[in-house]
Amino acid sequence: MADAAxxxxxxxxxxxxxxxxxxxxxxxxxxxxxxTLGGIAGFFFLLDAPFVALFxxxxxxxxxxxxxxxxxMLVKRELIFKKIEDRKRKFAGIGLMLIIMVSLGAVFxxxxxxTITTDEPPVDFxxxxxxxxxxxxxxxILMGLILAxxxxxxxxxxxxxxxxxxxxVS
Amino acid sequence: MSVIAPNFKLSGFIKSIIDDAVWFLxxxxxIGFPVVMMVLFVIPMPVIDGELLTPFLAFTYLxxxxxxxxxxxxxxxxxxxxxxxxxxxxxxxxxxxxxIFVERKMLAKLQLRVGPFYCxxxxxxxxxxxxxxxxxxxxxxxxxxxxxxIFWAAPVLFVASAAAFVALIPVAPGxxxxxxxxxxxxxxxxxxFFPIVTILSAWSANSKFPFIGGIRALxxxxxFEIPLILSLLGVVMxxxxxNLSEIAASQSSFPWIVFLPVGAIVFFITMxxxxxxxxxxxxxxxSEIVAGWLxxxxxxxxxxxxxxxxxxxxxxxxxxxxxxxxGWNGPMIVPPFPMELATEGIELGPVTAKIGGLEPLLTEVxxxxxxxxxxxxxxxxxxxxxxxxxxxxxxxxxxxxMLLNLGWTKLIxxxxxxxxIALALVYAxxxxxxxxx
Numbered sequence: 001m002a003d004a005a006x007x008x009x010x011x012x013x014x015x016x017x018x019x020x021x022x023x024x025x026x027x028x029x030x031x032x033x034x035x036t037l038g039g040i041a042g043f044f045f046l047l048d049a050p051f052v053a054l055f056x057x058x059x060x061x062x063x064x065x066x067x068x069x070x071x072x073m074l075v076k077r078e079l080i081f082k083k084i085e086d087r088k089r090k091f092a093g094i095g096l097m098l099i100i101m102v103s104l105g106a107v108f109x110x111x112x113x114x115t116i117t118t119d120e121p122p123v124d125f126x127x128x129x130x131x132x133x134x135x136x137x138x139x140x141i142l143m144g145l146i147l148a149x150x151x152x153x154x155x156x157x158x159x160x161x162x163x164x165x166x167x168x169v170s
Numbered sequence: 171m172s173v174i175a176p177n178f179k180l181s182g183f184i185k186s187i188i189d190d191a192v193w194f195l196x197x198x199x200x201i202g203f204p205v206v207m208m209v210l211f212v213i214p215m216p217v218i219d220g221e222l223l224t225p226f227l228a229f230t231y232l233x234x235x236x237x238x239x240x241x242x243x244x245x246x247x248x249x250x251x252x253x254x255x256x257x258x259x260x261x262x263x264x265x266x267x268x269x270i271f272v273e274r275k276m277l278a279k280l281q282l283r284v285g286p287f288y289c290x291x292x293x294x295x296x297x298x299x300x301x302x303x304x305x306x307x308x309x310x311x312x313x314x315x316x317x318x319x320i321f322w323a324a325p326v327l328f329v330a331s332a333a334a335f336v337a338l339i340p341v342a343p344g345x346x347x348x349x350x351x352x353x354x355x356x357x358x359x360x361x362x363f364f365p366i367v368t369i370l371s372a373w374s375a376n377s378k379f380p381f382i383g384g385i386r387a388l389x390x391x392x393x394f395e396i397p398l399i400l401s402l403l404g405v406v407m408x409x410x411x412x413n414l415s416e417i418a419a420s421q422s423s424f425p426w427i428v429f430l431p432v433g434a435i436v437f438f439i440t441m442x443x444x445x446x447x448x449x450x451x452x453x454x455x456x457s458e459i460v461a462g463w464l465x466x467x468x469x470x471x472x473x474x475x476x477x478x479x480x481x482x483x484x485x486x487x488x489x490x491x492x493x494x495x496x497g498w499n500g501p502m503i504v505p506p507f508p509m510e511l512a513t514e515g516i517e518l519g520p521v522t523a524k525i526g527g528l529e530p531l532l533t534e535v536x537x538x539x540x541x542x543x544x545x546x547x548x549x550x551x552x553x554x555x556x557x558x559x560x561x562x563x564x565x566x567x568x569x570x571x572m573l574l575n576l577g578w579t580k581l582i583x584x585x586x587x588x589x590x591i592a593l594a595l596v597y598a599x600x601x602x603x604x605x606x607x
Contacts, residue, residue, distance in 0.1 A: 054355040062362020073373055
């Protein structure tokens with residue numbers, strides 16, 4: 001069951017990634033990108049990490065893909081860039097990708113990943129939270145400060161001074 | 171005189187019915203019955219009273235009503251029943267349908283109109299069925315330059331997202347379709363799909379009104395998602411869990427709205443915006459952009475989107491109930507079932523009627539807690555839905571910049587205030603470990 005799900009997710013993720021690259025239509029390309037990100041969320045589910053998986057869905061599919069769609073829809077229909085389609089470049093790209101994948105795979109397989117036991121119980125997200133608060137508190141505070149700064153910045157940016165304020169019937 | 175079918179003959183009508191019946195029986199016995207048998211071979215059947223349920227045994231059960239209750243009980247504990255009927259789609263669709271009718275009638279009363287009146291003679295009670303029949307029988311018109319795959323898929327995806335949202339709501343103790351450990355995070359993930367479906371549907375229609383409506387829906391939903399998520403974090407802090415069933419169970423003494431009223435108010439306002447209800451109905455503003463992103467949808471595609479919208483309304487109201495109003499908790503008002511009727515039978519003079527299988531059904535599945543929890547949940551949900559409907563009769567639509575200003579400055583600030591209130595309550599020891607609960 002897990003193997004079948006893994007295979008299906010692999011096909012979905014890699015297939016939609018290739019589709020996202022190759023599609024001429026920008027909208028369909030971004031939908032395919034959503035498929036890729038959703039497939040990655042599925043991998044996290046398979047790895048007993050539902051916390052990360054749901055955040056992947058909420059943040060990447062729910063927000064980032066929406067931003068990409070939004071931007072794409074405001075683009076004019078005509079192509080802004082000149083198409084450079086060259087079979088040589090295409091095959092060179094595919095070859096380069098295969099070389100990188102094979103070498104990365106060799107490194108992973110050589111690193112002893114096969115000896116890891118996989119029947120450990122899943123880590124509870126509360127333990128991760130406790131670790132963050134106890135051992136990694138400086139990093140947590142730093143992240144909190146950065147996030148608070150960015151939220152405050154967003155609030156300030158969103159709060160524009162209205163130029164037409166005196167035209168408004170209040 | 172005009173007649174609907176001038177060439178109508180009763181004998182021809184009867185002949186056509188008999189023809190249909192014969193063809194049905196022939197095709198079913200030749201193809202359908204073997205297919206049913208083959209499918210039953212694969213499905214794991216329940217064991218009832220120590221006997222494996224085979225199709226032949228099922229026929230004997232049908233003939234003996236006292237032996238059918240165990241089958242009903244076995245069916246009610248399956249996932250299929252939960253998904254399709256009780257805490258899932260069927261229950262939610264029933265409440266959603268009731269909401270549509272109550273909305274139309276109540277708004278009419280609020281605005282001194284009559285509302286639906288003629289369908290079904292009594293206060294237009296059959297208006298909804300009439301509307302449904304009309305939508306099903308209408309032609310689906312696709313705009314000539316629409317992007318057809320996305321345009322067809324969007325209403326279905328919308329209903330699917332709404333159904334996924336409904337599946338996460340716990341109705342009574344143990345009665346939830348998907349009891350996820352990260353229920354609230356799953357809710358956030360599901361909410362994120364609605365703007366995608368909306369904007370894709372709007373873009374694929376290739377028409378200006380849907381596109382403007384879709385863009386409005388997109389930025390409204392995306393910008394109100396942030397205060398929505400932030401306003402719910404207070405509840406997570408005081409309960410220490412993300413599981414919706416545990417959050418509902420943790421409110422047995424008092425609902426969280428007592429301690430976190432600011433969060434409840436922020437959540438309610440963002441809920442109105444996410445649901446595109448008045449005063450935030452900019453995406454469907456019918457006086458500006460025809461019907462917003464629904465303009466090009468026709469027939470049952472519009473019906474599906476409408477069903478999805480009201481399912482989403484039910485799910486949001488139910489989420490408010492689960493998080494802030496105590497879910498299924500409440501005074502026990504359902505009386506206990508007189509169990510001696512089930513164990514000893516009903517005595518009618520010389521005759522004693524004993525219904526077999528009633529006792530395990532009443533003690534294991536339809537218990538008093540479940541009935542009372544469902545009743546409490548439905549009462550609270552209906553109340554919240556009433557408050558969601560109410561602004562439609564009163565408020566005008568607000569402007570886009572006012573909407574964004576409200577979402578980005580006021581609501582996010584209030585959500586942070588709510589988080590600090592929750593933190594203070596936990597650190598002061600009022601709530602949480604060592605506190606009241």
